[in-house]
Amino acid sequence: MPVPASAPRAVVIGGGIGGLTAAAALHHDGWAVTVLERAAALEPVGAGIALAPNAQRALDTFGAGDAVRALSAWQSDGGLRLPGGRWLSRTDGEAAAARFGGPVALVHRADLAALLAARLPDGSVRTGAPAALADPGGAGRPARVTTPGGDLEAELVVAADGIHSATRAVLFPGHPAPRYTGATVWRFVVPAPGAPFTPHETWGRGRIWGTVPLPGGRVYVYAQANAPRRAASPGGEHAQLRRLFGDWHHPVPDLLDTVDPAAILRNDVHAMTAPLPAHHRGRVAVVGDAAHAMPPNIGQGGCQAVEDAVVLAHVLAGCGDDVTAALEEYTRLRLPRTTAVVRRAERVARLTRLSSPAACALRAVAVTTADRLGPRTVLRSLDGVADWCPPTRPPRSTPVA
Template identity: 65%
Template sequence: MPQPRAVVVGAGIGGLAAAAALHRRGWAVTVLERARSLEPVGAGIALAPNAQRALDVVGLGDAVRAMSARQDEGGLRTPSGRWLSRTTQQAAAERFGGPVVVAHRPDLVALLASRLPEGALRTGTPAEVTDPGTGERPATVRTADGEELTADLAVAADGLRSATRHTLFPGHPGPRYAGFTAWRFVVPAPERPFAPHETWGRGTLWGTVPLHDGRVYAYATATVPAGGRAPDGERAELLRRFGGWHRPVPELIAAAPDDAVLRNDVYRIAEPLPAHHRGRTALLGDAAHAMAPNLAQGGCQALEDAVVLAHHAAPDAAGTPRALAAYTRDRLPRTTEVVRRSARVARLAGVSAGPLRALRDTALAAVGRFGPGPALRSLDGIADWRPPEPYAAGAHGTSPAGADRG
């Protein structure tokens, strides 16, 4: 039987993970990435236990768990510093089978790329799926310079503005502005210790999380119109919005070079797609189900997509359409629910009206007195996910049998 071929469009976290997982299933893989290198812009990424178990499938779960920073008690605060609820890594581990690991995104990208066979990754190669294929006809992927590649399986991991999604489902409305923008940066940790926290203000949010290498990942959101940019730089914008908040927020902003602060409007796919595939082409990650970041599940769900897709895609090209139908059956209901729950938390965090904000904070404080904080409860049914068989047979904390082949 000839080796089946998969072409992956996009070398983000989901695309690289899909290529690595398919390679381990016996597929020949090619990854096409428009950027000229894999030096990604980005800051931190939270990897809940569900994502770590997905990474076990490609032999990287333990490497990511080793990135876990030692953290004391943290939780949810108000801008003045008052605690609304508290939790610990131990509470997360007891609830979900492991703590949430916050990694530096470039480190995760490098790990995933290391799992690809030599020559599989082609950077500086914009591409899109021009023909999704059928049961009898392979998919076609065309690069910007006119090269056409045929594929037994095409994987569109081409992000929020996916051209392939529009090709597959031209009538779908696509992503909508979620109503807020986000800032992110990484800086050295301040000299004085601090507790990891997320702080909710009036239509604003701030998060501070330590990384394992002694740096800090900081993120913020604010309810503002789309398309805005600060004329005097984004660090100055952060100081205006958050400079009077509790420590270490002001000192972290002061430590950030202006060109290190990333600003991105947040979009989500509010209306679920009719399917996550068509013909021999699968949509994955933000291309299929972009979501608000408030549950920190965007990357985690892309990793789940990758291993579920590979699980169904046996190295039998003739069975690919059936495999993709099973992929949609597994992933569409779950990701639709995660998108919905992320939006619900985003609405709660973005409350601006004074009386409603006071009511929200009072309710959060009351709930926080009884067991794990709201942040953990919001991940029930999400962070406890496990890969499908045979992957689930691998022991927790170890790579599944055969995961290091290839």
């Protein structure tokens, strides 16, 4: 249902998961939303995303949680392995669901993007639409965004333009940019192999490989390796993956045989080692990787973007004309939490990047010992993260469709 002409205006820069979630949550609360995405299409990314229970509860706040669960696969039992196949630890899916309020939902990013975009009125999302922040606005004036089609003014701008956010650089020009962590990642989606396998993450010397199910008989694969920044892969990314992982346990070789080399995505991993001084300035809120880029090693990058989006909508609900005060509350709620999650992800990432034989042997002993102490010991690493619940507010009597 279209929003009234008198509705407050929001412009979202970036049509990734964080930007689309913010747009859907704001629209649900009565905002007139425009999403500006530089790319020609929304999330044409051949990769999966794991939505932990904290992100699912966030999506529930505007009615999208059940729809996401319906198109997902579920992370159940699995575990951590060595390249030769030996299990270091096993994941108890039931114990994790009981501890955190549900299982992890595994979704194809393109499916999630389409679901979120479908919750917006026609014409709300503009692809092939680069945008730049011209004025962050303030208590007495709207924010202004420049586009090739002309300037847009709004009571709110959401900066969801990713790790290398140009908007963040405008708002905080002296702040250090995300740094390269020393690792690069590859991702792809392929049909499930014929022989069955148990979902797993495998840790080698400075390398990891993950294989997890997606709906429709598909498998999401991610791999990581220590590498210089922007390092070339002689013979292409497929050849590089074969060199790094081709002799690892089943189903790794089968998956490498199946994948179309053109479908392999590669990205260097960057992280915000220095937290921003705030997650807003003027009438602009910064969400997701633009605010707190983190290593992917605890599966919380996308989840924290979803959290950002719904907390932003929460503080803006009923704020009237005082958007700037609401954004101060947004920073108060999000900055400490995301800083803590980034630091936790960095600690795990440092473990995955260990490469000396002695350090990797000690790591294996530590993981095996923790596993023998029971699932609670392993799951404790996500306490305070996956069990997060969104802020509560009085139920809406007439929600915006």
